[in-house]
Amino acid sequence: MRFSDIVSDGADIPGVADRLKSIAAAEREQGRDTTVDELLAQSRRNDAAYLMPSDIEKAEWVADLYEREGRPDEHARDFHYRLVSGEYKRRNGEPYVNSDTCWKELNEALKWARILQKIEPGEMENTRNHTVTPTAFDDVERPLPESGPSLDDASADVEVDDGFRSPRIPQEVTLARGLFDDADEFIATAAKMIADQTFRRVYFSESAEQRYYIEVWCEKSGVVPEDLVGEYGATIRESGQGEFSLGMVEEAVTIASKRDQDLAVIVVSDYDAAGADIPISGARKIEVLAALKGIEAEVVQGAVTKQQVEEYGIPGNPSASKVPKGLEEGVRGAKGYETQKELFREYAGQFPVELQGFTSTEPEAFEDELEDALATFYDADLGDRIKAEVREARERAQRRLADAFAEHRAEIQDALDELHEGLDRYDDEMGPHVDAAIDGLEQLAAQEQRVREECEIRERRDRVESVVDQVDHRAVVAEVDVPVPEPETPGVADPILDTRRSFLEQLQAYKRHNMRSGSDDDRDGADDSAE
Structure with a gap:
């Protein structure tokens, strides 16, 4: 059972808590001392999949306020001041005022309302501005690249050339002529022309056909090389302030959904507790x-990563050993910070490592590591394979068109023979008049028109066109399939998240990647309720 089997709509999320309790109870019946906390990826307060009744109440409270205010398109801070001036009540019945307590309550309520989809992504942002740099498309609002029409649509305006050319009577005289003497030459030329013109309009975007839509998330600005990331069509998101917001998640997931691709997120962050x-x-x-x-x-x-620190000998940040201000006075934030430091020292056995410690001392190694991560989600040969498939499809279409025309070969040959008989008479009649054309182009034009009508060129050409029209070349081309090759990506052996895992397998993965796996909870972890 995967997480997506449990949750497919915002209304399903409140039921996750009961599911986890049932799983824990079933585990205990089998003799394993399993608690609900062991089935969470983070603490109860921070885990986005575990909503307590109070969280649901908060979401409903703020969703009701948002609806009563007409769902304004504004920043969460603006909405806070709107509530202050509107004489609204908090959940406990007290007045909503301009205080840090009210702001934090609103902030957390907005988080749960967006997760439950009571407030849609993008309706109200509650985050610091993060930088987005897409490379596979121009605008995050329009993440799908332009693509060519289907074969059916591409062939809609393609017409068969019957080989007839109208006369031109300028200062130099060009009489009517036929390009094709026999049906085989006509069939080969017509089949190639239709296939070439049709497939010239067929276009597949290499980035859109990749299996993954890739994003690189960095907690600091100006660290990720845009040129490198651009080669893989990835989007860079820089939080600039550490924690990745719910808004970043909403945008990335929405873009991947619109592009109909799996989402791959490569995280670039300091090597420390946070x-x-x-x-x-x-x-x-x-x-x-x-x-x-x-x-x-x-x-x-x-x-x-820990492996990178060990492999490249990246220096730690000795300033992290400083005693935080307020620790001796028992300030709660200072105590929490010191606890984080101690926990990290136990896990890593060294000082924390900043991103800049890696990028400045080993810039080439940093780019190599980042490129290795990008390459696991990108099929570099896909574009060439797509072109090869389109080329082979065009050749198949040409062969099928030739076969379709060949079924009418005798009729085409008869029609061409009749056309050439008329053209022979036409040439005999027009020959004596060519010399006089230089002195009287107007007379020549009139004579050409008369002879063309006498020789029934229009009628004979119509006969060729009527025979050719018996072949529905659009239907023939529409039956030709262009099999777009599946992207081949090696993937990562043990990613932090893989939504294809079962629910319990994914929880185990979170624990493998969590430096707190040896501790009994993560209450000292970062609190991301206020974003």
Whole structure:
């Protein structure tokens, strides 16, 4: 059972908590001391898939306020001031005022309302502005590249050339002529012309046909090389402030859904306690929203990893050893920060490593590691294979068209012979008048028209066209299939998130990638309720 089997709509999410309780109860009946907390990817407060009744109440409360205000298209902070001036009530009945407590309550309520889809993605942003740099398309609002028409549509305006050319009587005289002497030459030329003109309009976007839509998420700005990422058609998202917001997740999942591709997110973050929390927090949000959108998703850590620190000898940040301000006075935030530091030191056995420590000391290695991560989700040969398939399809269409015309070979030959008989008479009649054409082009034009009518060129040409029209070349081409090759991507052996895993397998993956796996909970982890 996968997470997407449990959740396919926002209304399904509240039932996840009961499902987890049932799973834990079943485990205990089999003699295993399993708790609900062990089935979560994060703490109960932070796990996007685990909603308590109070969370649902918060979502319904803010959704009701949003509806009563006419669903305004504004920033969450603006909505906060709107509530302050509107004399609204908090959930506990107290007045909603301009206080940090009210703002945090609204902030958390908005998070759950968006996860439950009571407020649609993009309706109200509650995040710091993050930078988005797409490379596979021009605009995140229009993530699908332009594509060519289908073979049926591409052949709609293609007409068969019957080989007849009208006369031209300028200063130089060109009499009417026939290009084809025999049916075989006509059939070969017509089949090639139709196939070439049709497939010239057929276009497949290499980036749109890839299996994955790739994004690189970085907690800092100006670190990810755009040129490198652009080679893989990936989009760069820089939070600039650490934690990846729900808005980033919504945009990425929505784009992957519109492009009808799996989503691959490569995380680039510091190697510290917060950096260890960031990918798991983001992955859980992606897991929930990917299930709601019906797409598959994978999340991997591109940098900085423990293996990279050890392999390249990346220096740690000694300033992290400083005692945080307020620790001696018992300030809660300072104590939490110090706990995070101690936990990381136990896990890593060294100082935290900043991204800049990697990019500045080993820039080539950083780009190599990032490119390795990108390459696992990208089929570099797909474009060439698509072109090869289109080329082979064009050749198949040409052969089928030739076979279709060949069924009428005798009729085509008879019609061409009649055309040439008329053209022979036409040439005999026009020959004596050519010399006089230089002195009297107007007279020559009139004479040409008369002779053409006498020789029944129009009628004879109509006969050729009527025979050719018996072949429905559009239907023939429409039956030709262009099999777009499946993208081949090696993938990652153990990504942080793979929505194709079963529910319990994915939970185990979260634990494998969580440095807190050895501790009894993650209550000291980053709190992402306020985004």
